[in-house]
Amino acid sequence: MERRAAEYFLAVVEHGSMTAAAGALYISQPTLSVAIRKLEQQLGATLFERSTRALTLTDAGRSLLEPARQILVDIDRAQRTVRDVVSLRGGELAVSAVPAHAVDPLPALVARLRERLPDVRVVLRSGSTDAVETDLRAGRCEAAITDGPVRAGDELCHHQGEDQEIVLVLPEGSSLPDPLPRHRLNEMPLVLELEDRWLRSELGEYLTHVVVDCEHRQAMRALVSSGAGAALMSRGTAARAVPDHTIVALDPPPRRPFVVVHRGGAPSPAVTEILAAAGMACAGVGSSPVNVPGRPAAFPAR
Structure with a gap:
């Protein structure tokens, strides 16, 4: 009827x-x-x-x-x-993100988003690079936050934010040169996240001594603390998640991309707010991918 x-x-x-x-x-x-x-x-x-x-x-x-x-x-x-x-006076706003950005810088982005949209409930989804892109294409989220290139096609628009420096995290009291040459990672027993494809692609030739492939990112701190091995994570994540551990820079420093992806065409009001919270600008209808130099305003200095 x-x-x-x-x-x-x-x-x-x-x-x-x-x-x-x-x-x-x-x-x-x-x-x-x-x-x-x-x-x-x-x-x-x-x-x-x-x-x-x-x-x-x-x-x-x-x-x-x-x-x-x-x-x-x-x-x-x-x-x-x-x-x-x-x-944006109510309802839900879903964002899908790779776990590597879950501790930093995603919380700062969400906090900024909540300030801008106090009546909107933010829903955070998590998954691999492929999974968050699939969420976006299927309409399960307004934006995907990822660390890798999206699949070929012009139906998505991506915005490059500030890359995240990757550091080596060891138990408190460990003594190593700082910065540590990349090739010396081959000497380290390492704990790696199982689905971290970007890290394995970027540093694969130095990751010859992986002792734990960990599916659960939250377990990595306990594994490092217990002496199971050292872990690689962003400096911001290390400062927040494992502040009592030894943090060593790498030479040259790997930098994980921080990318916000949304569906092409006219950006929705929600996408505009997400990009604003991330300190990014949206080029609008039919735009090419946008690279934004400098640090997103929503995030603290590393």
Whole structure:
């Protein structure tokens, strides 16, 4: 049952005649009569007893009263929800991110986003580089935060933020040159995240002594603390997650990309807010990928 049919039916009930209801709806009486007949044919039931004086509801018509009212309530609620989301006065805003950016700089971005959109609930999804891109293409999130290139095609737009310096994290009290030449990673027993494809691609030739492949990023601190091995993570993540550990820079320093990706075309208000929270600008419809030099304003200095 469509909204217009529900409105027409309820107007006839309220006004008691086709003529009065048509006047209230600003349509002709024949148009309303045809619409009501069509609704009766669709439902397979007579809704009104027609007499020379007034229209009265049949049993079938009375049974339709509450469902018709509920249809209008539900449609109005849905429209308000969509308006709230589009205008960012409410609803949810989903972001999908690779775990490597979950501790830093994603929390700073989300905090800035919450300041800008206090009535919107932020939903954070997590997954591999491929998974967050799939979330975006499938419409499960407004933006993906990743560390690698997206698959070929012009249907996505990506924005490059400040790269994240990768450092070596060891148990407290460890003694190594700082910075440490990359080739000396071959001497280190290492704990690596299982799905960290970027790190393995960037430093693969130096990762010859991996002793633990860890599926759960949150377990890496405990593994390093227990002496299972050293870990590689961004300097910002190390400062927040393992401040009591020894942090050693690498020479030359690897830098993990920080990339915000969104669907192409006109950016939604939500995407515009995400980019603003990340200190990035959106080039708009049909834009090429945007590289933003300098540090995003939302993030503290490393």
